[in-house]
Amino acid sequence: MALHKSDDNVKKIVVCGNGLAAQMTVCALARQLPDQIQLTWLRIAGSEQSDIFYGNTAPPATYEFNLNLGISEPELLSGSEASFSFGTRYQNWGGAAWTQCFQQPLPIIDGVLFHHYLSQQNIFELEPFLVSAVAAQKGAFAHPPEDRRHALSRAEYGYHIDPLDWGRFFERMVPRDRVDIAAGEIADIVVHDGDIETVRLSDGRELVADLYVDGSGAGAVFLSSLGVVFKAERRLAAHMQYRPLSGAEGVVRTLTGCDFGWVSDTPLQSHVATLTVFDPQMPGQAALIAVPEGAAVAEVPIGRHPIAWAGNCVAIGQAAGVVEPLTAAPVVLLIRDVDRLLSLLPNTRDMRVESREFNRQYDEDYRNAGLFHRAFYEGHAFPDTSYWRAARAQPIDERLSAKLAQFESRGLHVAYDLEPFTQEDWLILSYGMGRRPGRYDRIADRADRDRVRQFLSGMRQDIERCVSAMPNHTDYMQNFMRYLRQQET
């Protein structure tokens, strides 16, 4: 009889992995599940290095995710290298440069979306109207107030992170004595009728659980044992190193396109993390990219498994799919994976309903995030090198075609259910990469053009005034941390 057909309650869960996905999953399960569910963390070495592929930005949704786990922002900032982030500044990207900032919805005037008025006024720049982007340019930061009359209220922020450090933070947030730790190497995974039955370790121990969570990174040791095959799109390599703060760090990650791929600098609390992403198969690559001593290095296939939940095994993070850390997408998807697991954690060993729904959401999330990334490579002025050719050779989903076509035709946002990137994210990306609507919403013409001009110029001035009164990020962060320390004492 197959195990998963049983009506028995889920009592034991094993999470495997040693990197961010496992650390975050164990933390979430330990903090959210009742004590009668036994949690075992099988710490197998080997996946931590590829954590650099989670990148250095965590989206605004991180705040709520943490809060639901009972982890506050002060705890995050005091317990990790995380610092505030207004987004990413892209440079030398297909000939374009822009700030892909986190942003609350722009004003809707007379039922017409904001950007139509820019088109009507022949204004080609969106950034002066994005308070997070303007603040980022000045390196200024403050928490956005709730009062909508305040220009800063439309800002949105996430966090800069070092994925290795962030994982250790989640590990420290695991309640003491809640989780059994099993360290070792897997010798064998016994599979029966599409389920994992036993995990044998090289020292002879056996782990038996009702649910196996795979947080083992791109190798997906649990999921692959069930015959689920990873579908790779291309391979990428990366290395991450640190350098001291200069004191003039901004509030965005800076990402610069190069012939071999790209390099990003992310200011954290006590240092700057530099991530270099490149095509490992690029001719002459080794000569171009010297890997610094002590740097974390990884090479991974970009792509994903067709399903993330098979039988009694569910894969989280890179064990499910590996995404290029070009945007906050890897962390967005990791958070969604963990959230999805929490909301569908099976009550019994018959988990067919849960797995079907999990896989449906997983497929939608990864597909929709993929649209956003693929849009970064649509343009004309990219280098003709292997990294860019491979990225641009990826097929264009019909959803992306519809999005690009409608935006360029008439500035219309085509949206699908519960996408990981918002309308503002898409708008900022489109403007950043030089896409402009061919037409604007005709209703915009109802407004008096002079009044629209005045409104827009007033809005710019408001933003500038607001930003000029904001402290720079470094000062704000130092004061905030000082305040937190005072609170502790």
Add this chain to the structure above:
Amino acid sequence: MTAHPGTIEKICIVGGGTAGWMTAAALSHKLRGLPVAITLIESDEIGTVGVGEATLPAIRSFNSALQIDEAAFMRATEATFKLGIEFRNWGRIGDRYIHPFGDYGQKIDGLPFYHYWHRLGQGERLDEYCYGIMLAEQGKFRHPSTNEGDIESTFGYAYQFDATRYAAFLRQFSEAEGVRRVQGKVVETSLDSVTGHVSHLKMDDGRDIEADLFVDCSGFRGILIEQALHTGYDNWSQWLPCNRAIAVPCESRGPLTPFTRATALEAGWQWRIPLQHRTGNGHVYCSDFITDDEAATRLLNNLDAPALAAPRQLYFTTGRRRQFWNKNVVAIGLAAGFLEPLESTSIHLIQEGITELLQIFPDKQFLASDIEEYNRRMSLNIERVRDFLLLHYVATQRDDSEMWRYFRNMTLPDSLQEKIDAWLTRGHLVRYEFGVFLPPSWVAVLLGQNLIPRRHDLRADKAMRDKIAEGADALRGRIRSSVERASGQAEYIKQVRAASDTGPLMAKG
């Protein structure tokens, strides 16, 4: 870039019912000041169906976008406030529940409250944690608080109104906004020989009416979308087999309930919509399971007051036009499709059609990409409503008549079956973003019709039981004491000067 090549200069709306005048009002108001002329054709000889006299909360944003004063609108349309729909006899005979506009309880650590209610053993009705339901059950009303922290901010409301008077109200509004009303019948539709677009309409008095964009609000007949363009119709009778309705108004007696009622019967269901001056009633049924005469008798016997007029018969086929927008014709209202008014969606779908048309307003090129996007959005809307309506018929323990047995034996669309399975297994709701009925609505119908999940989200087991119970009791208490202070609906309508001066209608003799 800023030029508008080939902008639409003339719009012609065919049909002057609820759909026609809502479209005219919205287009004339939103396009005011632009060089666009709007003509609406309606025939005094052709009656209107006056779909759905009950609405959903989104109607408020429609009215407020037109800057319509609520009290004036309510007086003119005999409107009452609506806090939800009371469903009777749907799960089992003798059952009742209210599908409210608002959520149950408050989320705890991101987890919907009903999981905690399930953990507590479902001792109290979940309804006790929903402000809108408690207010409705007491026959009371108040406007929601705009302060997010208040318990009184946790519900929404809509209206029940006389749709014919609403159309008349909007006609006045539209004509003041410059809409030209042409009285007469369309006798011929001419198509452009190259594009196949509708070029002009010939009227029964010989006049020709030309336009760039035509909006077909001609009802079931679909004079342009179907008779002229042969767009085709997807018949959904296999899912929703009801195909007829009989409507009759009766006197308004007793307290003015702030909710619509839908009572399940053997071969369909009966609506009851309380307005200020009368009560609207109707019996929606499937002709395979009951004769017209029996259906009429059933309805008349069920009225709670004397009838004010002879019953009126309606025929329909549930389904949708294959394309809502075809060439230069956009179908809105019954011309676009029909779904029985079980969840008051008719006017809502009209509103969605208008909103999307304004969002994707065409120019004379009529780009295929615009038409595809409009049709994609509207298809999703109507299909999701269809599944939600079907849920009412299949989430049931009834098997006491041929119709209920028909639903019992039905193989459901996969999407709906998966939703029900996920709910029953663990109280999980398969969410979507685009569609009118969000998770609380699904919870209302599923629980209201006795589909109690076998288990709840495990996270609800984390906190101490006593602490959850304490919080739940406090919430119930806050709702109860606040509802105590609210006024009865009739009194409240007077207080806010929304009472019409018609006075209740009386049956003759």
